[in-house]
């Protein structure tokens with residue numbers, strides 16, 4: 504079954520995909536973007552959010568973009584002789 508360019512995933516395959524995704528630990532926004540570009544199923548967003556909430560590694564990825572201090576520090580370091 505196709506919906507646009509995306510494959511609609513039946514419930515039986517959904518779990519397999521979620522298990523594979525959990526291994527990558529890419530964080531909720533990246534995971535959603537990746538999944539949405541290839542496949543679709545009802546409740547996709549909710550399932551991914553639940554998956555990330557249950558995974559410490561994914562949660563730490565989610566927190567990474569907030570570290571503006573680290574970016575500022577490395578930018579400063581690059582400009583210090």
Ligand SMILES: [Zn+2]
Nearest residue numbers: 525528558561
């Ligand atoms: Zn994870």
